[in-house]
Amino acid sequence: MTTLTAWLTDPNPKSRRQARLGQAWLAWLRLRRNPPAVSGALIVLVLLALAAFAPLFATHDPFVQNLSQRLLPPGTPGHWLGTDDFGRDIWSRIVYGARITLYIVTLVVVTAPVLGLLIGTIAGYFGGWVDLVLMRLTDIFLAFPRLILALALVAVLGPGIINAVLAIALTAWPPYARVARAETLTVRTSDYIAAVRLQGAGAGRIIWGHVVPMCLPSVIIRVTLDMAGVILIAAGLGFLGLGVQPPLPEWGLMIASGRKFLFEQWWVATMPGLAIFTVSLGFNLLGDGLRDVLDPRSESR
Amino acid sequence: MPEFLEIDDLSVTFTGQGREVQAVRNVSLKVRERESYGLVGESGSGKSTILRAICGLAPMSGGAIRIGGVPVPTPRGRAFSAQVQMVFQDPYASLHPRHTIDRTLSEPLAIHGLRGSDDRVIRALKDVGLPANFRFRYPHQLSGGQRQRVAIARALMLKPKIMLLDEPTSALDASVQAEVLNLLTSLRDEHGLTFLMVSHDLAVIDHMCDRILVMQNGAAVEELSREDLAAARMKTEYARSLFEASADRFMEQGLQG
Amino acid sequence: MSLLAVENLRVTFMTETGPVEAVRGASFSLGRERLGIVGESGSGKTMTGRAVLRLIRPPGRIEADRMEFDGIDLIRASERKMRALRGPRIAMVMQDPKYSLNPVMKVGAQMTEGLRRRDRLGRAEARTKAVAALEAVQIRDPDRVMEAYPHELSGGMGQRVMIAMMLIPGPDLLIADEPTSALDVTVQAEVLSILDDLVRQRGMGLIFISHDLRLVARFCDRVLVMYRGRIVEELAAKDLLAAKHPYTKGLLNCLPRIGGPRGLLPGLDRSGEWARA
Numbered sequence: 133m134t135t136l137t138a139w140l141t142d143p144n145p146k147s148r149r150q151a152r153l154g155q156a157w158l159a160w161l162r163l164r165r166n167p168p169a170v171s172g173a174l175i176v177l178v179l180l181a182l183a184a185f186a187p188l189f190a191t192h193d194p195f196v197q198n199l200s201q202r203l204l205p206p207g208t209p210g211h212w213l214g215t216d217d218f219g220r221d222i223w224s225r226i227v228y229g230a231r232i233t234l235y236i237v238t239l240v241v242v243t244a245p246v247l248g249l250l251i252g253t254i255a256g257y258f259g260g261w262v263d264l265v266l267m268r269l270t271d272i273f274l275a276f277p278r279l280i281l282a283l284a285l286v287a288v289l290g291p292g293i294i295n296a297v298l299a300i301a302l303t304a305w306p307p308y309a310r311v312a313r314a315e316t317l318t319v320r321t322s323d324y325i326a327a328v329r330l331q332g333a334g335a336g337r338i339i340w341g342h343v344v345p346m347c348l349p350s351v352i353i354r355v356t357l358d359m360a361g362v363i364l365i366a367a368g369l370g371f372l373g374l375g376v377q378p379p380l381p382e383w384g385l386m387i388a389s390g391r392k393f394l395f396e397q398w399w400v401a402t403m404p405g406l407a408i409f410t411v412s413l414g415f416n417l418l419g420d421g422l423r424d425v426l427d428p429r430s431e432s433r
Numbered sequence: 434m435p436e437f438l439e440i441d442d443l444s445v446t447f448t449g450q451g452r453e454v455q456a457v458r459n460v461s462l463k464v465r466e467r468e469s470y471g472l473v474g475e476s477g478s479g480k481s482t483i484l485r486a487i488c489g490l491a492p493m494s495g496g497a498i499r500i501g502g503v504p505v506p507t508p509r510g511r512a513f514s515a516q517v518q519m520v521f522q523d524p525y526a527s528l529h530p531r532h533t534i535d536r537t538l539s540e541p542l543a544i545h546g547l548r549g550s551d552d553r554v555i556r557a558l559k560d561v562g563l564p565a566n567f568r569f570r571y572p573h574q575l576s577g578g579q580r581q582r583v584a585i586a587r588a589l590m591l592k593p594k595i596m597l598l599d600e601p602t603s604a605l606d607a608s609v610q611a612e613v614l615n616l617l618t619s620l621r622d623e624h625g626l627t628f629l630m631v632s633h634d635l636a637v638i639d640h641m642c643d644r645i646l647v648m649q650n651g652a653a654v655e656e657l658s659r660e661d662l663a664a665a666r667m668k669t670e671y672a673r674s675l676f677e678a679s680a681d682r683f684m685e686q687g688l689q690g
Numbered sequence: 691m692s693l694l695a696v697e698n699l700r701v702t703f704m705t706e707t708g709p710v711e712a713v714r715g716a717s718f719s720l721g722r723e724r725l726g727i728v729g730e731s732g733s734g735k736t737m738t739g740r741a742v743l744r745l746i747r748p749p750g751r752i753e754a755d756r757m758e759f760d761g762i763d764l765i766r767a768s769e770r771k772m773r774a775l776r777g778p779r780i781a782m783v784m785q786d787p788k789y790s791l792n793p794v795m796k797v798g799a800q801m802t803e804g805l806r807r808r809d810r811l812g813r814a815e816a817r818t819k820a821v822a823a824l825e826a827v828q829i830r831d832p833d834r835v836m837e838a839y840p841h842e843l844s845g846g847m848g849q850r851v852m853i854a855m856m857l858i859p860g861p862d863l864l865i866a867d868e869p870t871s872a873l874d875v876t877v878q879a880e881v882l883s884i885l886d887d888l889v890r891q892r893g894m895g896l897i898f899i900s901h902d903l904r905l906v907a908r909f910c911d912r913v914l915v916m917y918r919g920r921i922v923e924e925l926a927a928k929d930l931l932a933a934k935h936p937y938t939k940g941l942l943n944c945l946p947r948i949g950g951p952r953g954l955l956p957g958l959d960r961s962g963e964w965a966r967a
Contacts, residue, residue, distance in 0.1 A: 143570070143574060144564075144566035144567065144569070144570065145569035145570070146566075146569065147569060148533065148535065148536075148569060150569065151533050151535075151569035151570070151571070155571070322526055323521040323522075323523065323526045323527035324526065324527055324528055324529040324530075326485075326488075326490050326519075326521070326527075327519070327521065327527055327584075327587065328529075328540060328544075329490070330488050330490070330509075330514055330517075330518065330519055331514050331518075331540065331541040331544050331545075331587075331590075331591065332509075332510065332511035332513075332514035332515075332541075332544050332545065333540070333544045337544065341540075342529055342532075345529075345531045345532075346530075346531065475874035475875070475876065475877075476845070476874055577731070606730035606731055606901065607730065607901070607902075607903075607941055607944055607945055607958075608730065608940065608941065608944050608957065608958035609730075610944070610945075611944035611945070611946075611955040611956070611957050611958070612957055614946065614955055615954045615955055615957065618953075618954060619954070633874065633875065634875075635875075635948055636945065636946045636947055636948050636950075637946055639946065639947075639948045639949065639950075640946030640947075640950065640952070640955070641946075662948060662949070663948060663949030664949075674876055675875065675876065676948070678875040678876045678878065678879045679875060679948060
């Protein structure tokens with residue numbers, strides 16, 4: 133263990149990999165000093181574990197209906213979070229639902245921020261009319277309320293997980309483009325960009341190799357802070373019946389089905405609601421902590 | 434000796450928010466091969482803008498720049514970057530904060546498709562007096578002087594003929610300044626470099642350069658040889674006031690007067 | 691009688707890698723004179739100046755056997771008392787006026803704010819005082835400067851405004867931290883001579899912090915040379931060329947001189963016993 137730490141904190145790394153891992157180790161040390169961020173990271177880790185080992189954590193099959201055991205309250209032996217109106221175990225459904233949530237989150241993460249980052253850095257780096265066109269396009273997308281735009285898209289494309297993700301991604305990129313552009317504008321005039329331009333580098337290399345790494349931290353922070361919103365929109369689409377389709381155990385969908393007995397059998401809607409709340413909170417705390425860890429401006433000390 | 438770098442009637446005009454600011458007005462200068470030429474002046478005199486205009490980082494509104502008699506192309510292109518490189522003033526701002534020294538130094542080789550990157554990076558570090566085990570450090574793990582050495586190494590990676598030095602030591606401590614100036618001197622001799630150096634410090638310019646152009650408000654005021662400067666033979670009032678205000682004159686007056 | 695007496699001053703910062711001592715046992719005293727503190731970056735000269743005003747934020751800690759200003763114990767004084775000292779009795783001028791002046795407030799408003807709040811002066815009276823202060827730093831058109839925003843002023847002008855502002859309450863001690871480093875050489879000379887006149891006329895004490903030995907030697911009566919948090923040499927400015935400490939000598943020698951020899955500059959040899967202490 134000590135030799136590993138020594139290797140990680142070696143001021144003179146022997147290879148690119150060691151240098152990079154050393155930086156990651158330092159980032160982790162900084163994150164560790166921020167208890168809310170650590171609890172956020174823990175929640176996200178638990179979510180990951182639940183999704184990865186869902187069959188181990190689930191006590192029942194999430195799809196099997198048992199009408200003799202309808203609407204059992206939490207604490208019932210064998211169903212510690214109770215059952216829903218088809219007699220399905222709510223805990224098992226939440227555990228399997230984590231997979232769907234993570235699936236949606238992951239798909240959004242690999243699409244919206246990447247698109248936003250590209251558009252933002254290109255607009256910021258080139259400036260002029262390129263900037264004008266791209267940013268007005270961004271403004272148009274920003275002008276629509278997100279859920280409404282997503283609804284419209286799903287209405288055109290038809291309901292389903294992939295279409296829901298597509299709709300969310302298409303509505304989520306503009307803020308990233310804004311963030312990336314703002315960051316690019318400050319980076320663009322810096323001496324290190326002038327230096328690499330002076331070495332004959334083309335725009336593609338400069339944007340990808342030199343500008344994007346500087347924008348990445350703010351975008352990553354923004355992504356984790358937005359994750360809660362993405363989960364909620366996905367849940368919202370599910371709730372409206374436009375996202376994931378039954379009988380899949382998507383959390384928003386579960387809330388929607390519990391709505392009917394909200395007053396008598398409150399747990400049916402509340403349990404998945406709590407799951408959404410916890411995971412959103414986790415991502416928010418993590419994002420807040422990452423802001424301290426990744427923000428280049430905080431690296432001065 | 435032939436004129437190597439010629440600047441002919443150069444003007445630079447920045448336009449922003451409907452206003453035009455002429456940063457450089459009709460400046461001409463000629464630098465011979467392996468000569469060191471200094472530009473000196475106060476802030477806003479346009480001295481750094483001339484360097485940036487040579488590199489295509491500032492908009493030329495008039496005049497011509499020639500290297501070896503050939504006008505420089507616009508955009509400058511790769512052939513130009515193999516010929517002319519620049520060292521910036523602030524070593525904290527001129528290295529990419531998220532790239533290792535290795536990446537910073539191998540980038541020019543990658544851009545120009547040159548091979549043998551590993552050997553050349555190690556050799557470059559050695560040339561500027563940095564230990565080889567600094568290779569995978571990040572800029573924030575280096576002191577100001579060490580960073581400036583990296584910046585110099587980066588400028589030398591493409592084996593340029595002309596080095597543009599924009600206040601390369603003004604952000605450094607006196608003892609570190611001496612080390613960096615010494616490094617520049619020995620590299621100049623070793624690689625047969627031509628220097629065009631900008632500074633507000635007459636003593637630094639005098640130490641490094643053969644000829645000096647004094648600038649004020651974007652215009653050339655007076656060209657001085659090193660001998661003229663040492664003997665205080667300046668013709669214009671402004672050049673004299675700069676000379677009188679120079680810090681090392683302070684001491685002579687203060688301590689001997 | 692000395693205005694300021696400091697004995698065994700220590701400034702320590704707690705960092706991830708353990709405590710870092712920025713100032714390690716500095717002792718000096720100051721009368722109504724001009725004292726220069728010189729050193730390279732990281733020598734603790736700025737921290738020494740700030741410690742006198744207790745302007746060091748946690749995780750920084752100030753300790754001293756004695757730190758007295760005009761009979762007031764600065765170590766044990768309450769924060770309230772320190773606030774009353776900062777400004778009226780001890781003033782500070784920082785390096786770059788760009789960062790010391792509020793960018794969205796007119797110069798006149800910034801200058802009169804303290805007068806009107808603290809001294810409860812009327813608008814007209816405060817203005818008269820501010821204009822007089824600007825005139826004292828040889829600003830020729832004080833009325834225009836009063837109406838200007840900081841970004842509309844040149845560096846030299848901004849620094850003069852800062853000095854004028856600091857001098858309005860008539861402090862007994864002025865701490866100037868690299869007050870001219872951001873300025874052009876010709877402006878630098880002007881600002882220094884203004885500062886010099888003011889200090890002489892008002893009989894103030896001055897601590898002049900700078901990295902430039904030559905400047906300090908020209909401008910101060912006494913010079914403290916700091917290296918890595920310690921005062922390595924104290925000498926009268928006129929004796930600077932006869933400095934004995936190898937660090938002081940090295941600092942002087944490594945500067946290029948107009949008309950000096952070409953070759954390589956003598957570097958600063960840090961292999962001596964002094965550099966490790």
